[in-house]
Amino acid sequence: MSQITIPNTEFYTWKNYRCAYEHYPTEAQDSTPLLLIHPIGVGLSRRFWHRFCQAWYQSGHNNPIYNPDLLGCGESEMPHIAYTPADWAAQLQHFLQTVIQKPVTLVVQGALLPVALETVRLQTQPNLIQKLVLASPPAIALVTQPTGMRQQKLTWNLLDSPLGTAFYFYARRPQFLSSFSTRQLFASSDRVDSEWLDLLVKGAANPASRYAVFSFLAGFWRQNYRDAIAAIAQPTLVVVGDRASSISKDKQDTPDRRLADYLKCLPQAKGVKISGRNVLPYESTTEFVATLAAFEP
Template sequence: MPSLLLIHPIGVGLSSRFWERFIRRWQRDDPEAVLMAPDLIGCGQAPSSRDPLTPEDWAEPLAAMLRERNSGPVVLVTQGTSLPIALALLERVPELVCGLAAISPPGWHVLHQPFPIERSRRLWRWLFRGPIGNLFYRYARRRRFLLSFSRKNLFARAEAVDEEWLQTLSEGSRAMNTRWAVYSFLAGFWRRDWEPQLTGLTLPLQVVFGTSATGIGRSRSWDDLNERLATYRQKLPHAVIETIPGRNVLPYESTEACVNSVRRWFSEQHWR
């Protein structure tokens, strides 16, 4: 069976630690399974960059890792807006990827609508790179903000925002240089029309949404779950598309159901 490469989302304090619960649960039933969860550039223990980062920048070290590993193709597992990183990785090393499971991907409108690059550059230059950006990150990594944001945007149940989650985010955002990855994401350097790459995939594809899934921030009102499901099913008719309990961080909030869903799809494929 192929190994799994888990690609974590970009956000305040987020890193490969996001996948710890998922990995523990998966390996409880399959201790021999290989699940790789590297830190992306600017996150966790990975080197940081003061320049704006794109999905291609985040994908390049992953491609190098897969080439060096030389152990056959892997299945990519993404969370949220890390899906474009997987698509960028697929463009680089298509021969080293044999499947994709996208957990809680953005609404199709977000993936399809480009964001003006000049606007991203202005946000970076005038907001994020200067003193305002420094102050905002110090504010955004406060426990009170992390708790409020998680309850409002990420979890279906407020009580699911536990100490482990908050401590992980707090520790992951302690280094101020982690702000550059977050600001690259917030400035929209990842936003473009990803529809051609996604609809053009011919490998096994799974999409998993939470039954309480919403957009985050301004995109919350762009679609509801039923609209999102209908669009994905129309655009990706050959994908396995499922829902499980939870909202927007299913590998953490609904670990058991998430692992079971991905494992079931994984085991049903005829991997070469």
């Protein structure tokens, strides 16, 4: 199959910050757009979704796709601030209202789930989020048991220091990125390929990208979102890898248990387990596309 051309980068302004995104337009006027939320980590940005976008269109689907860079990532501006899920949600809400301007299916990867929850919380009438897809969501304990604001600020201050900067420069080395990806993200080390490592190395080249990573590591996303999850009225698809792992101390957090936990909390949800570990749209792209397509006909 032929490669799908990656669209040119477009920009919009939010709070005087220049924010980047890609738009894959289609002629299908009645198809619900997909709005993708990329994960946060060393070198990660909207490029995480390129493999998925290729597979989505090569499989014959015609939904328009909006693929933004969150502030602090990719080609968006990278101010020296501590980012919270509420900050990124406000950015996405502005993007929804001013750029997309129609209801979307919101697809969120991993522990950026709180950003999706905060974005849903910001919705008024009309509600611009029609459905949600949670790809590789974290163990539910991580988004229902807060770490505490004091601990989060202490961790941020430690990272936002010469010591933290030295750690970031160490962590963006290809050897570290390969080892971490094999230990924490992928079910198969064979999938930690040159394309993945190139993505991370290039994405981490700007040292200012460390502030988004430090915000994630500080745990500003570790809040009690149980009520926010229970309040989601939209149909929701939860996709978990059959070898999903977690930083949670809950030893009972198996893939089946994780699915059950989310289905118990979400009012209108469907759960699917596919092969892979913690980055399903990248590692198990074909299966993930087929699973999403069944949910988004």
